[in-house]
Amino acid sequence: MKQEFYTSVFFGLGLTLVAGLFQSWLHFQAGINMYTLPSFQNWFLAMSFISLITSALLLTYYHHKNYHAAFWTGLIAGLTTFVSLFYLFLPTLYPIFRKHPDVFVFIGVSINLIYAVSLLVSGSGIRPWLKRAGIVSLMLCLAHLMALGWFMYVPAYPVNAAIDSVRQWLLLAERIVPVLFILNFLGEYPNAVKDQADTASFNRFHTAKVMLVLAGMYSLFLSLYLASENYDLSHISPKQNALAQPFEKGSYISSRGDTLLYRLLKPVNYDPGKRYPLVVALPYSCWPDNTRQIDACPMAKWLSTDENKKKYPAFVFVPRCPPQTGWGGVANTPSVAGLAIEAIVALNKTYSIDYQRRYISGVSRGGYGSWHMVGMQPQLFAAAIPVCGEGNPDQAKNMVAVSIWAFHGAKDVNVPVSGSRDIITAIKKAGGSPRYTEYPNAGHGIWENVIKTPGLLDWLFAQKQLDSAKSTKI
Template sequence: MLALVYVISLVCHFIVIYTMMSARFLEGLFRYTYPLVLISVVLYSISLIFSNAGRRPWLKTAGVFIFVLGSIQLLLYIWNLNTENVQVIIALQKVRSWNLLAESLLPIPFIMNFLSEKRKLEIKNWNSILSNVLIGFLLITGIAVTTTSFVLIKNSFRFSENLNNRLERAKVLAQPFEARTHVGSQGIKIPYRLLKPVDYDPNKAYPLVIGLHHGGGHGTDNALQIESSPYAQILSENEYRRNYPAFIFVPQCPPGFTWGGIPNQPDVAKVVFEAVDALEKEFSIDEKRRYVIGLSMGGYGSWHFISVRPKMFAAAIPICGGGNPDLAQNIINVPIWAFHGEKDRSVPVSLSRDMIKAIRDAGGNPQYTEFSSAGHDIWNQVNSTEGLLDWVFEQSLE
């Protein structure tokens, strides 16, 4: 019975993963189906240990093995979900890699149990061909699991190394920015970086640029969001700071949240708006020249921000994101220049196309640039778009 529960939970989990990858839907269910699979695995292992199956030494061994590995995986998942330390996340990823390697040995006790049961039967007319086929199947399964585990381990170590390198690079990129934190009215805390205009004069009003990072910038280290926001990097260069004097506000999305606009996912849009209100009370910011620029998850956030607060923003640059076409009427007067890659496999290009069409059908006139044959990584093409920064800094609320 518990084995059936495990199979059902596994099927549900794969349906969620497939739907997430193909249609960008059900993302919020992943955090429920994955631990459900792990819990059902642990329960199944307990049944192997204490049921009649446990009388067979190799099945009992398999049950203990599955219980230990499943429990470790579940603890790692819970710990990873609740930690805010990037270094801890890297360490957990490495432990998970070794756990995956141990999981590749799982078919062995089942193979040994099969061989043991075969010897006990001692039936003269035992079909040796069928026996060999079953043994071969188990061996092939074991080899496939082991190979997959090694691939996952390799990718896991590569992820950890890449994350560590990104964090070191992010610390360098974030140096020109001041590290700050804002606690929202609901207790949600977001770290952020703020770059003031060169030779800031409190008697002048300056534009505010909100840079929303992509999904790789999650955390509380208050650095990765700079590495994950190309426009924050560009606008922090001396040349651009002189040509486009402005406040550059780069919040970092906490783990488990988004900027908004992604179905079934909690967002921190309200906290960001509250942080902006606080900054405008502290500094001389032009309330008619607030701009939002975001890519990927930040692209979703850009669409979401202007859709729920259309009178707050003078312009938006959503890059390879998606929005809610039903809210198009809200943003027909917001200057928008959206970008997307035609071959984007991470965020379907149809999401940008649908938003642009809905806005135009509602009477708006957004600009849209689609890069033919380009995928998700279009930052360089966007950055090299002639006149883009001139365009955005020219925009002002009436």
């Protein structure tokens, strides 16, 4: 093999090792939340690009050495990795993957297991370090298959801590494999042939190295972003603390022992002798603490401004959404909506709340929750403002008596606009008169448009449940 090949493959394997160690560190730091970091998708694509180029160099090596079994099984394993990118980032092309994810993970691990065996039993087995790489890979594949069987009947959500811990250690152990490959090539490098006599070969491997260098520089840039995002994930910023200060901390413990943490903004100059509206403001993000949900709750921030606190004295209830959960209405995600409703009812025993003027609003995840909670307990709410959410048309008949003003962007790629259109149509068919505002040129981030809606808060606080006897029951 040529010297330029060895320098290229060294660089590819070195990048794979360093990037893999960084990702393992990040995984231990952030846990499953690593995958939710804004830069992680770009990082994963960059790592996949590096892996594909490095795999192509390894295949070239197998082909040159006539390690046919390793070449063909390695090629199939590489193609499987390429297809997995479509599975992860373009799921609409392969909807069947979403129905049977474990099946495809099993297929991928099984193919890599065969590839590992080929390093042992084919001609490549004469190379000691390749043989050891095959042994380690085989053990890791078997461990992955055992983990799949072990957790076969464990729901995907919420993420089980034991599953994530097993994944963390298995992925860290995988970093041994590129080390073994590097040791194999270090043993061969002294016998490498200089490239000057073969310009085509030199250019081919040099191009691969240049692409790896560029990918490595981009990965370094992304790693700095990921480290910063991980810090933000685990630390409360001064801004988030300041936003939460006007809201008192609270907690609700159900008869079953389940706990819901929340923040509560009291009306200005609260007088227990008067009754005040209650606004349930659902955040769109999940946090382990009882502080940062305010920053993730646009309605709460809007109502906590000095102007709105004076103009619309009300209780603003902001429950915390525990990590890996939701407010209902989102498939495959556990809901704490029932617990939140219990907490809302419990507030009636502590504070002077107007039962006829309880409202709910949320954006994105909170928009889903607004639709879901109104559908579950319509007698609890006089009005709702769901933003960029999706309602269940089967619950439409329950929402007829609730005043609703929904908002959505026509170009929303996070939550399809049909999520609002369909439920609005269903409520109208059931006899209701919901309001609906759609922004034809907007996507998911429409909150700044929503708060510019003339008279929106005036409309909200003017809504009352007509059947006061029914509203006082909960």
